Amino acid sequence: MATDIELSTGQHTVKWSKTGYDDLIATINVTDTGVSCVSVQNGACYSSTPPGVLIPSSFTVVGYLKASGAVTDFDSWVASKGGKDSIEYADVLEIGDAYLGFVDIGFTPNYTNVLTAGDYYLGLG
Structure with missing residues (x-):
């Protein structure tokens, strides 16, 4: 408009x-x-x-304009998934794909973000 x-x-x-x-x-x-x-x-x-x-x-x-509540970093991505106890396998795949540059999730995750998401999925975080 x-x-x-x-x-x-x-x-x-x-x-x-x-x-x-x-x-x-x-x-x-x-x-x-x-x-x-x-x-x-x-x-x-x-x-x-x-x-x-x-x-x-x-x-x-x-x-x-940026959408309200938009994902801009790892912490907001985790929050958008319902918190660290709610991370599912599909979420780990998603952040891995974003790390490799295949998808846009609102920020560019680093290797530590991918590993931390995996830890959350396994209940280690």
Whole structure:
């Protein structure tokens, strides 16, 4: 969904909001020749990875919102599975596939994450 807004030259704070997603707040700078990204709260300028802001053309700003409760690290992945006592064999396979780069689970696990998930499955964690 696109929304057109007109801004004067200078620095502005822009906020994107959508149900089910974390708010995206960015600071942009508007000049006569285009828009530049100054900062993104908890995210990155010139990135399509949520939360992020891209500027694909001189006066177009695109915001990428992160889903609320999204998996961003090993601890949130474990929590999304119901906690360490709820890890199943399929979960160990999933994190192994993510480690190898076959699937995206919201973060890039390291070898220790894979082994720890295996320990949780075996009841050792």
